[in-house]
Amino acid sequence: MATVAHLGLHVRDKGLLFSALARPSASMFGDDAYETLELKAAALFSSLAQNYPPFDGNTRLSWMLTLAFLRLNGFRVVMTSDEAFELVLAVAQGQLSLEQTAAALARVLVPAAD
Template structure:
């Protein structure tokens, strides 16, 4: 069964990546929506059936919707890293530079959920 990140998890991660005790949230509704998106269903079926699609949906919402004043891409990466970790996977981009380019592309709207998920398939491996 898939473990999901909660709103509280996202708030803790946001504080960590921004170095703040209070997360710099611009829109709480967008943050809540991002937390809920991986759990979405359509006519009783998961809208995002695989773990990679669920994480991709979370990343897409966090990076694109800019719920934070600052730190959205960092939050998206760390949320993906954390969601994979709690589900027994390690997320590792080939290089920091490739990770940066990728998350910038997501934030700019150049990648959709299916493309993000395909990349995550290549960048993840089971934790041993």
């Protein structure tokens, strides 16, 4: 958490943050709880955006961490800033189900060129 403090982020609930970060790797009875990369990314995104672990910047942080998660898994997102803003707002306000969020992400994912 020292890194978080160093960056100037104030965490309201460390448990919520750690829970959100662990959610994509959750399993039940030995099987992944979220079977696809899109569902894993949506789980991370919605947990961070809706549970407000930091005091400020939860929507920005949720989007940046989701992009980083996708990038680490070999994908990047191609969409306009306005489209990204609308998606982040819809997820943060709980207007999209997990499946709808995953579908929205799937439509804009392309393999990273690294």
